[in-house]
Amino acid sequence: MAKATFRITRGGKDGLKPVDYTTEVGEGMVVLDAVHQIQAESAPDLAVRWNCKAGKCGSCSAEVNGMPKLMCMTRLTDLNLDEPVTIEPMRAFPVIRDLVTDVSWNFEVKKRIKKFKPRAPDAPDGTWRMSQVDVDRVQEFRKCIECFLCQDVCHVLRDHHKHDEFIGPRFFVYTAALEMHPLDVEDRLGDLRKTDGLGYCNITKCCTKVCPENITITDNAIIPLKERVVDRFFDPLRALISKVTG
Amino acid sequence: MKTEVQIIEHDVLVIGAGGAGLRAAIEASATGARVGLVCKSLLGKAHTVMAEGGMAASLGNVDDRDNWRVHFADTMRGGQYLNNPLMAEFHAKEAPARVNELEAWGAVFDRTKDGRILQRNFGGHRYPRLAHVGDRTGLEMIRTLQDHGIHQGIDVHMECTVVEILKEGGRVCGAFAYDRERGRFRVFKAPAIVIATGGIGRAFKITSNSWEYTGDGQALAYRAGAELMDMEFVQFHPTGMVWPPSVRGILVTEGVRGEGGVLRNKDGRRFMFDDIPENYKSSTADNEEEGWSYTQGDKNSRRPPELLTRDHVARCIVREIKAGRGSPHGGVFLDISWIKERLKNAPEHIKKKLPSMYHQFKQLAGLDITTEPMEVGPTTHYVMGGVRVDPTTQMSRVAGLFAAGESAAGLHGANRLGGNSLSDLLVFGKRAGEYAAKYAKEQKALAVNESQVEELVRKTLEPFERSGTAGAENAFVVQAALQEMMQELVGIVRTDAEMRRAIEGLKVLRQRAKKVSVEGHREFNPGWHTALELENLLTVAEAVTICALERQESRGAHFRDDFPKKSDTWSTFNLGIERGGDGEMKLSRVPLPPMTDEHKKIIAEMA
Known part of the structure; x- marks a missing residue:
């Protein structure tokens, strides 16, 4: 299976910094799947909101490669995986922790x-x-x-x-x-x-x-x-x- | 150093902000009670948003032959007569008023030609009965309740998890919780608590349920001394997505079949015609033509077999897959695109009637449902069982502890009809809120035992202390192991031997759960949250397994390969679970509540 790197914003009030995580990617995966995989493999305290994973609840909003997106509806095949995929919290709201903002x-x-x-x-x-x-x-x-x-x-x-x-x-x-x-x-x-x-x-x-x-x-x-x-x-x-x- | 705990006082505390919780909170606060509403997510994100098809209510707008008696009979037949008949009666009688009330609060349902609320066909309902908004009815419902509720003076505590119900002298006095954002502890003091936490789907690997569905309410109530009932009845929705792997389990609404979608195996055969249960034969179409005209509103036609009850459709799909007649990725085909043979503008029609399905497949599977069939297979969807409650007040046997919606048992018996969930949330959410507020008014506030709170703080922080210790476990890994095991051993087709293995497996998982450690700190830490939810998941998984092992027959959603037939010996009681004095689960047989003469008469007439 292919691997891809995700550059995820980590941190909170005390400062934010991008951290690279590399994980395996498979068929049909969306950005939220990659985040969950990273959470289970190497970063269990990586904060992210999500619920339905089907584009119906609007919880997993973030900025993927600079574009505001629902992570559960953004397929990896639509992204360039030769470069690290950046995942950042929404910018219009203060960050609580990692990808979670105070809305x-x-x-x-x-x-x-x-x-x-x-x-x-x-x-x-x-x-x-x-x-x-x-x-x-x-x-x-x-x-x-x-x-x-x-x-x-x-x-x-x-x-x-x-x-x-x-x-x-x-x-x-x-x-x-x-x-x-x-x-x-x-x-x-x-x-x-x-x-x-x-x-x-x-x-x-x-x-x-x-x-x-x-x-x-x-x-x-x-x-x-x-x-x-x-x-x-x-x-x-x-x-x-x-x-x-x- | 003593950890700081914030104290918040309410008259009624509602745990869970989906349809039932919101409706309960609205009702309680309308009586003047001070209401707190706690939810694990942000307000408006609860799993109710995922409900697609509609809410069942015998408004009779599309077919005026419908009334509460037919709805009652359909619900009882669907539940294989293990339902609480009084709850089924209240539900059928009160659902129309609850739906109309939503309209008065701003909901915008699809309309009939004469401007009334439109109703659609659904499995097991004799007449078109589901008030709906395209295929996003749940969103409409939750948003309506949310937008109405925020003006009611309810205190909403978002992203907050309740860890334990607190009692004093046998009565509820509050709840211990932590806020997920900052990890601070809270004690909610309240003489009445309504549990409205939804289901247990995350105990299984393939599920349509969100992460929140970890059986919190059932486990909280169980630990507080309430009885659980009907836990063996877990509904596997026949149609979940199967491909690609990352979306496996996501729901494909029954509305697809209600609008004329058909199930086919890899040979193109409409296999649902091959096995129509005896008690549904007279009301089911025996040819494709009749089935189609039923979906198009012909009142003289009988429903297509795709609209039989969910338990039956799910089993037929499993049979096709096991016989090697499935689709390439281990499902069967669900085709709505074929209606282009019958309808002009079929693609537009499909997009209008099933917009989120169109969107979901297009975006997640790269598939256009207006031109190609979908691949679908069963997915864990709903638990009929839950906290045993009084049918009128929704109070459990613990004074001051109420439950409503999916977390409560009784209405659905052995199998829930599609569309009966949203109406359940409204009818019994309202009742729970009303009676909880009434109960709270009659009570004096009780003190909270401080040493109990200190002990809970210690227990809640324990996983952090295990960080770095030898043999420490990862919460996500243990959770995944539980889900794999339940899926494999206590899933849609069950046997004695497999479930005994599951009982042993649960013991091992309990030991592993005790060793779960958490890294980092308390601010929005999913590892910690998952660790704390494990105990609840294990509790409900054990309850499901014990009950499923006990019930030696196949009925409704519970199917035993070693006892494939329904048996009269098992038709007179529900299975109850309570915590024994030794802390072990105790199983009991709860005699079915008696039916009134009117109930019997209706059932005899409609059979």
Whole structure:
């Protein structure tokens, strides 16, 4: 069997350094398999998050050869194994240990977004009627597995560290799913403009590119939200009418 | 020096944040109780996300002949009548309300033409019954509960593992835990604890379960004095991926067959037609045409044999493989691409109905399921057994200790129907949360015994002290040895001789587990985590083996090569496991709870 070298970032608050591990690679292996093999063979304390190993839970996010990826869905055959494969933790979040980052900020952000608020039920038995075409676009957003790779790649967070002023692509998708939910009657446009920092996004579409669920984050979620905010707050005609009518 | 232990107080502590745990936490906190929710992973990553097909509830949106009585009868028949009938009744009656409630909390199910929740066919369910979202229903469910729950004032303790349940005077008073990120110790003080930790799949080598499924809840409850039941019934899902090796065991949803996918051997034969059990003959199609029209919604057709119960389909697949009629990598073929002969736009249809399956095979196996058949084989999927609980309150025999979802026993009997798990989580998660909160209100807080906590700290840190000692074992190696052995000796086809070897093997593994050493320190150290989970895995593995050895018949998911027939002598009791006074496992026969006259009537009518 062939061997390959993996250059894995190790360490924590006291400093990070790349360490090379060489292990055997077999047919169909993904990056996470290699990490597990290394863990079992030579580095039992190598910290890594993972769960389903099938691209459904979004736990094993990392940067493989510099690209934000799910390790469980990145096949070794798609990588150049003649060179060491680098595996690094996500950069938009502080490292706890090795490949594990502190993503708790994301959970705090989500709590701030106004929750789902449905209209009164449509039927006497307390249920609603929605047609499939109306739920299609929301279902696209709800495919999100919260791997936070879109947050990781977004330069507003990654390079400019605007975590206090900008909620990031994941939570624009989340907000879009709520705003476009056929039953929802809550209003989040004011928050999007003010506290969520929607304006910081300059639609470079990096988030869309790295999304393992292929959600068209920028085109289907962020841009329509920007349009709604613009319609509400920056429409000259509307501004004039509201001035006249008070 | 005394190790620092953080004390956190709750009224109700829920262990596990999958469907059952989240639902329990939501319900308990809605009553005003202070609720803590502990999970080994990040919130929203629990194994519930892997559930694909849907949640069973007799909404009757697609076929209005469906109602709770049919669902009850299907569940009992599927479980070979070892189910707790009252739990099966509650489940069938309450599932529709639980599903509608999810919609009120923001879930977006696939729709019928008239705008209601769409339902799909699944094995063992007489009518289309599974509310679903493509093939990612579990994700929809967990996200809905999570996003609703975070606004309920629940304290979530992520990446935290409970090591032991603490008791005082026979009652639950808290739990001892450590946080995985930093390795710090915590004591949760709580008069009521809900165990919702899921299953035991990691006791086997080929499994669809994530690393978290190490039987923690079952083992915690067992050590706390609760009884386990039905542990011999481990469900092997008929269709897991078999190739490439690194993905072996990953689930291929039953939805593939629900949408018209067929099983074939290497000769192209639809072997499921060759063996249709007697009690399902009248409801199963006897030709391909009828089977196809059933999957396309024809109410007058009977289901194709691919949609027989999971235990049966898994055994038929094993039979084909053992007879040398399997696929190149030791499975059989599951083909959905053939529907192009029947449907225009078949590839688009498949991608729409089974998006994650398409994605999973494309990315992990380099295979396009819209043009080629998949290779599949059985994979350890679910344990019907678990903590024995009261059907109404979900409380175990230990005062204050509740269990719900996969970690509890009773609803599914000898075999679970697909789709009955997600509804189980909701129905009994809610009940557990409700009754745990009620119980907690009636209790006075109990003190936690400090010397017990100190002893637990010492025990938890022991593996570090063995670092560098002679004969030290690696936790991953011992875990792998256990998985190999259970797969080989207590797997899908069982015999007396093999299971006796397993009992001996478990003794050896226990000794090895005592020598496991850990390198490094306490911060996010997977070696340490794996070492600590070993005891739980060994406990559930032993319970499974003891029960499986005892049950000398084949029923539901439990198949004995030496006793291949179902036997009436074994139809009147469940097998229970408890910790004896000497610390050894004690086996007992628990008489089946009586059925009400109504239960009997329904079963007689529907048979």
